[in-house]
Amino acid sequence: MADLHVSINRDQGGIAGQIAAEIRESIRHGRLTPGTRLPASRDLAADLQVSRGVVVEAYEQLVAEGFLISRVGAGTQVAPISSRSMTDAVPASDPGPVYSPHYGHRPTSPDLGCFPRERWLASVRHVLTTMPSDVFDYGDPGGVPELRDELAGYLRRVRAADVRADNLVIVGGVAQGISLALHVLTQGTRGLRLAVEDPNSHRQVPLLLRAGAELVPVPVDDQGLVVTELRARGADAVLITPAHQYPTGVVLSPARRVALMEWAAESGGVVLEDDYDAEFRFDRDPVGCLQGLAPARVILSGSVSKALAPGLRLGWVAAPAELAESMRQARGELDLGSPVIDQYALAHFLRTGGYDKHLRRMRREYRRRRDALVKAVAEHLPEVRVRGIAAGLHAYLDLPPGSDEDAFVGPARELGLAADPVGPTRLTPGPPGVVVGFARLPAHRAAEVIQGLKVRMSGQNID
Template identity: 50%
Template sequence: MGRSRTGSGPAEDLLIELDRDAGVPLHRQIEASIRASIRAGRLRAGASLPPTRTLAAGLGVSRGVIVEAYQQLVAEGYLASRSGGYTQVAASAPPSAGPGPAPATARPAPRGPGPKVDFGYGRTDVSQFPRAAWLRSVRAVLTTTPNDRFAYLDGRGVPELHQALCDYLNRVRGTLAVPGDVVVCNGYGQGISLLIQVLARRGARRIALEDPSSVDDARVLAAAAGLDVVAVPVGPDGVRVDALGLADADALVLTPSHQWPTGGVLSAAARAEVIRWARRRGAIVIEDDYDAEYRYDRSPVGAMQGLAPDHVVYCGTASKTLAPGLRLGWMVVPPHLVADVTAAKLLADRGSPVIDQLAFADFLGRGEFDRHLRRMRPVYRRRRDALLDALRTHLPELRPAGIAAGQHVVAWLPPGLDEAAVVAAAARRGLAIQGVGPYRIAGAGPGGLIFGYAVLSESAIAEGVALLAAAVREVRGS
């Protein structure tokens, strides 16, 4: 028989089986196999696929066969090509697309190595990572750290980082943090997971989330822990506190200093009302302070934790400020939850890597973190300004929001312009951009587009907006 399957190596992980006697083109068989693996969950969102040459060698086919299969799956939305030439499972692959190619009535996306411009959110410019300064901190740690710091430690992390974080957060973010309440974790993803586990064990039944908000982390983890998820609508200035009383929730996840994705900043009066709600209910507010250090047009907004340390868990991370690959996160936890959160952290992984914690403590203590932020603010601001200028020039009918901070901008679409149609038309022109719609929990709302600009040059931003303008003209013409 003419059947073959992958040998050992990266190709084997895809479990592709080819039948050369089936009369079906090989690239179609490869497409079908990868598509089925994505739909069955064997290939998760974000998973990297083998390079085309590697997979071709493993399957004993030409590289062109693999390229054609990958391109078709990119066109269907199952895969996404990234800068650098590698291919991943798309973050939101179509859950119900048919097993065959795109319908004949749909225009295919451009065939090629990837989008011309990618406005995807969540990517920090890691090329700017302060390698020399970080190396000095690592050297200092390896030279001066006592031996006992390399043994098993308290699951909360190393004392040096607890103190350095308190000094920084109290000075810059207005927290009321004490070292004994700090728990170090592997990024926000692990932090929210630990908190949800602890709250569920302590009897929590319902968690409230901003609507719209991230589809990852809290929403998925809460459902897995058996908690009901309730949506609280977001207005121009963040979560609508008038709707909070209807939530009947035991915990609330907020991004008050720069709401994700709309960019609203919760007012002082609204923050006070959230705290009153939490005290009345005995509820916990989980404050995700993901990118508040990057503010451009206004004074920094302090953290909510400083208003009610007994009811607010402050969550911070180095993912947006330094690099997500560091997997450094931290929580300032109300005293009555510290022991339980620490126990959950110990059970999860016995504690975060010590050298990284000590290096970050040194990095903070020597002022290198402040210097890095001062250096990066004008870089990101120039990119944001380039985006706003391009939108004013090419798409003045779009309404940008949340422009005062962060690494992304939301632009609201005018009535009658369909969000999904614009996103699809942009993709056909080689522009990757996401709409707000997939991040809504409770349903409909105004159409909007999310522009992540952190890793794009000013010229690429201008090119991307020009491509978007052409897509908008196509949608209106149709």
Template identity: 45%
Template sequence: MRTSSGAGELLVELHRDNGVPLHQQLESAIRTRIRAGLLRPETVMPSTRALAQDLGLSRGVIVEAYQQLVAEGYLISRGGGYTLVADIAVVSPTAAAKPGAGPPRIDFRYSRPDVSQFPRAAWLRSVRRVLNETPNRSLAYLDGRGTIELRTALSDYLNRVRGTAARPENMMICNGFAQGSRLILQVLAAQGHTRLAVEDPSDNDLREVAAAAGLETVGIPVLNSGIDVDALERSGADVVLVTAAHQFPTGAVTSADTRAALVAWAGQGNRLVIEDDYDAEYRYDREPVGAMQGLAPDRVAYAGTASKTLAPGLRLGWLILPSWLVEPMSQAKLMDDRGSPVLDQLAFADFVAHGEFDRHLRRMRPRYRELRDTLVERLAARVPELEPVGVSAGLHVLTWLPADLSEEALREAALARGLGVYGLKPYWVSGDGPAGLVFGYGSLSRQEVVEGIDLLAEVVAALRS
């Protein structure tokens, strides 16, 4: 049952001097809105008494109109005085438009965790506690950093699990990494920074954000040990974004020497390292690698998100900021949206503080590892020339392509078979790098992974024949 439209929420234009009975005008107006889909099925109509008072009509006129629409099947009368909109065929001006091809049946698109495993029961317990126990003052406007409860819970968690040097006063809650990165680039540009260095290859979304903020973007090659710091030094950049724990998309892990060199680079002049720790909680075949932020808290801004660990739809992200960035970032956040939703922050704080975040991650790691193992084993069995790299952590695998296969041809041929595969080309900053495929497997079942690679093997064989 949908929310009542209520008196005052049903806009009806009546003409008392055109000779058409008022009940017929009301019938026509409601009928037209239902047919157009503007009053959706199961919407509760205003009561006859309330609507009569709102429109300045006798109740008998409203009753007569409702009875006629019930007889025609547009409305349903229920016990207790409820009148609902019936489920009828809706006439849409776009109904004749040709439908699209639709999404692939098996989709290896990256950045999709298994949201079906979202811990609903545990989250509901946190929501209930928050609703029952949160003082009224916590529902008022906050400062731009977010609730102290979540900043405290996250600083304790990140210091324990990721080796950060976080303090609640230096943390800021944001609506995912998308908002956090946009705000930090805007603030840095306003402070006089001019050039952003990014790993090459890397996620391409941030380049557009940097351009909008007025920053020039330059790509820096990624080595097996992480970003090439010598090339970074030559680039003239004063800000660099790195995915040190698990480089996207190559999977490279930044070595201890490279981390030290990055910290030394940041210590020269007015420079900053932005560390995107997007999926460090998922590791399978190696020891955990601590966050760079713990090495140089005043030269490294740390960014994390619940998008890969819980669900992207939560839009929960966080930043650990150098002390000199806290106040300008707090002001930028307030100017942007007045702060992230309080109840969501408090629920997540409770979720983390009660150990539910740890339990969820412990449950998901073996599930994702099984999917990773299945993907790697099936590639080796069916398409051995696509050798995966960077498989020790995360929710994606990269494979380089042999010279006789193109990304575009593979993508189009696979899509024709209901399979979504995605090339590496969009991630090259230079626009000219080796061809490859990026496989995201987090949202798939084991059977879908097997079937997907089998389809890919057929596509490769067909292209080569």
């Protein structure tokens, strides 16, 4: 049984989060080793003089993140992540072809009408009125230091990432982050076998191919990526959406998180974590990112596209410091970096609490919209099953067997509902489904739109 030293600050609130953070740090730094049993929640609660529920919440968060495992009869133990997965750095390592543009209104896009114009304007104004002119010269190609500092703090706090400013490179969104990471990983190699989820975000496929990757499809089931299949097929790297799989919406299960990290540690494989919509988790705290579990093996990429607006084209990559430095150099050679004024504005927005406040507001609003969509579908399209709604801005709808996906998508789009067929996201054929975005469907309109959809589809018969 571990002798746990957890210190909490009662004035700060979020006690469960504080306990989870302390235990996470102890695991990361090897003070708690794999297999170590943690005190029973009742005992730790008594030691800390907090309610047992608070300790249970902290343990559950760490189980969901893959740091702990919990088995009936065996209590709660530190997960068997080998220390190699935590400490061995990813080796840094030449690029190759095709692009089909898709603009606007994706099912994963946020409600742009809610963009915090006033507060963003205040941040831009602050930058323009206070910064010396010199800083508007070419910036650091890895990103302005102020933003990297702010983001490191934000990612540690909100995504339980294990990052410092020198792990971060500022990029123009997840798409560029993944391109840049692949650019660096494929340098000096004869090609990179990149495992991708099947189904996946088909819009990303051209960028993966252009970066020179050979794609290895790995199926996704109701726990996320099937890691045994990844092992069986073999790959140098894997691109994954663990917080909210695209398109199915599955959250990678704790057991799979651990299994994936074991694969990475044993095979030397790199995990590319696409954290595109992870701030939006509706029924519990966001599950910490995989990068926080094994920072030496995982390259995390995120952006403000879902929280603020895709048009800002602002994002980040967190990678082991050497790899981050290679990406920074590549940015310096390829295009001289991201827009400096916007970077300073985002740093100010984060520092002054604007980002957190906006996220809190939008989480509440999107949850209302999600609930209204789910209710409307249950009432008016009972033959359709909704899943993947624990997080993110889209739902996955299973259509009855034999349905024509386009017979749903066409009328949905006519009604202003962002919808995509699932077929093109599959590398191997599967049952029919559609992805529907709820971020731009106000709760009070959900029933009317879904009812309208039913009317338009009757005659086309999806069932």
